[in-house]
Amino acid sequence: MKKDEIVPDYRLDMQGEPCPYPAVNALETMKDLKKGEILEIISDCPQSINNIPADAKNHGYEVLEVDSSGPTIKYVIRK
Amino acid sequence: MNFWQNFKRDFLVKFWAPIPAVIALGILSAYYFGITGTYWAVTGEFTRWGGHILEAFGVDLSTWGYYKIMNMDGNIFTRIDGVMIIGMFAGCIAAAFWGNNVKLRMPVSSTRVYQALIGGIIAGFGARLGMGCNLASFFTGIPQFSFHAWMFTLAMILGVYLGAKFSLLPFFQSKIKLKKVSCSKELHTDKKRVNNLFKLGSIVFIAVLLWAVYLIFVQGSTKLGMAMLFGSAFGLAIAKAQICFTSAFRDIFTTGRSQMAKAIVIGMAVATIGVFSYITMGQPAKIMWAGPNAIIGGVLFGFGIVLAGGCECGWMYRAVEGQVHFWIVGIGNVIGSTLLAFVWDDLSLQLATSWPKINLLESFGNYGGLFLNYGLLVLLFILILVLEKRYLNKSINR
Numbered sequence: 167m168k169k170d171e172i173v174p175d176y177r178l179d180m181q182g183e184p185c186p187y188p189a190v191n192a193l194e195t196m197k198d199l200k201k202g203e204i205l206e207i208i209s210d211c212p213q214s215i216n217n218i219p220a221d222a223k224n225h226g227y228e229v230l231e232v233d234s235s236g237p238t239i240k241y242v243i244r245k
Numbered sequence: 246m247n248f249w250q251n252f253k254r255d256f257l258v259k260f261w262a263p264i265p266a267v268i269a270l271g272i273l274s275a276y277y278f279g280i281t282g283t284y285w286a287v288t289g290e291f292t293r294w295g296g297h298i299l300e301a302f303g304v305d306l307s308t309w310g311y312y313k314i315m316n317m318d319g320n321i322f323t324r325i326d327g328v329m330i331i332g333m334f335a336g337c338i339a340a341a342f343w344g345n346n347v348k349l350r351m352p353v354s355s356t357r358v359y360q361a362l363i364g365g366i367i368a369g370f371g372a373r374l375g376m377g378c379n380l381a382s383f384f385t386g387i388p389q390f391s392f393h394a395w396m397f398t399l400a401m402i403l404g405v406y407l408g409a410k411f412s413l414l415p416f417f418q419s420k421i422k423l424k425k426v427s428c429s430k431e432l433h434t435d436k437k438r439v440n441n442l443f444k445l446g447s448i449v450f451i452a453v454l455l456w457a458v459y460l461i462f463v464q465g466s467t468k469l470g471m472a473m474l475f476g477s478a479f480g481l482a483i484a485k486a487q488i489c490f491t492s493a494f495r496d497i498f499t500t501g502r503s504q505m506a507k508a509i510v511i512g513m514a515v516a517t518i519g520v521f522s523y524i525t526m527g528q529p530a531k532i533m534w535a536g537p538n539a540i541i542g543g544v545l546f547g548f549g550i551v552l553a554g555g556c557e558c559g560w561m562y563r564a565v566e567g568q569v570h571f572w573i574v575g576i577g578n579v580i581g582s583t584l585l586a587f588v589w590d591d592l593s594l595q596l597a598t599s600w601p602k603i604n605l606l607e608s609f610g611n612y613g614g615l616f617l618n619y620g621l622l623v624l625l626f627i628l629i630l631v632l633e634k635r636y637l638n639k640s641i642n643r
Contacts (some may be wrong), residue, residue, distance in 0.1 A: 176426060177426040178423050182353035184554040185489070186496060186499045189500050191421065193500055212563075213492065216487050217492065220504060221500045221501075224500075224502060235258075235432075237346050
């Protein structure tokens with residue numbers, strides 16, 4: 167699947183929230199998704215770069231995209 | 246040209262991998278001790294700043310016992326800890342500006358503001374009661390063979406656990422709602438701003454390198470100059486790799502992730518042998534009282550850093566990234582450490598100064614102490630694995 171073709175089903179825009187809340191909310195949300203559904207998480211807590219992708223993998227989800235080119239980071243995760 | 250562009254992208258703009266960075270910090274901190282004679286620490290200097298502020302308001306500090314221990318001589322430009330912190334800030338600024346990671350992030354609610362301030366005060370108080378933060382009583386304290394650091398660390402893990410439970414109570418949870426969407430969110434970048442930030446970061450970084458070179462070669466203050474260089478490396482590494490000591494134990498309890506905690510133990514294992522070699526060559530170790538102060542301080546500190554979202558070392562790089570939350574945490578830390586200095590003379594005898602300073606290398610002999618420290622590090626590593634497994638079993642099988 168090419169990057170620009172990924173269309174998320176849901177978005178969790180956590181801008182302004184400090185860690186660990188973006189990662190905690192992301193995991194809570196993923197729990198309620200159906201298999202195959204895609205969640206996009208927006209976070210401007212830079213430290214989330216070390217926790218959201220790792221947590222997603224630890225819980226068996228697939229990390230489709232991480233865009234950390236700017237201060238606001240985008241994560242795209244599939245259940 | 247291509248070479249420069251690739252270098253810039255891979256080493257200056259992108260985040261660094263956190264695990265090698267923590268291990269590198271362990272190695273660097275051992276050399277820092279060998280060259281400057283002190284360990285990598287930040288809260289002591291913040292405490293002195295609080296003291297200078299009190300002096301500016303006309304308070305006479307000569308009767309305050311804590312400031313006598315802290316040695317208030319000179320100022321930020323003449324103390325090793327002071328110039329190291331200047332270097333650290335420069336490294337943090339360079340990392341944030343090179344990486345296009347600067348944005349004014351305002352707190353989303355007043356709850357977060359109080360969390361930052363109160364957490365910062367509790368952490369600042371606890372750190373100074375325990376004679377150090379995640380650095381001097383943990384990451385750089387354990388490799389000094391000071392038993393107080395072990396007491397502080399175990400108490401801190403308990404505090405972090407309590408803090409994580411408390412910070413995830415419904416009252417504190419994020420009110421942000423999930424949205425159903427049909428397209429990806431476009432993130433805008435302003436190329437000109439990115440370039441300007443990059444230049445600014447470079448100017449700050451080069452300026453501090455020149456300053457350090459001036460201190461070493463012109464002024465002849467070699468230790469100050471080297472401390473500044475080390476500081477810039479510490480700052481660059483913690484900010485580029487987003488090293489967060491707070492998250493190390495917290496996230497085992499919040500999401501079951503332990504990679505940072507494990508990396509820190511490996512970093513300390515590397516630092517231990519380096520520091521050991523300098524101590525056996527005659528460098529005096531930094532040993533603190535192994536009293537109830539280390540335990541009470543550790544619990545308070547662990548609770549405070551999790552409530553605040555960052556510790557004394559972490560708020561530095563987050564503050565320069567424009568995270569207003571961590572400006573408040575920083576202010577809280579200085580208030581907390583000053584409060585501790587205020588009550589110190591009433592508490593110190595019972596809680597700290599009447600207790601022995603336990604140096605593992607003296608109590609168990611050089612090699613006995615060395616092996617004991619490694620044994621304790623192995624036990625800490627196993628504790629991390631057990632805690633992680635406990636969380637993941639609970640979470641995934643739910």
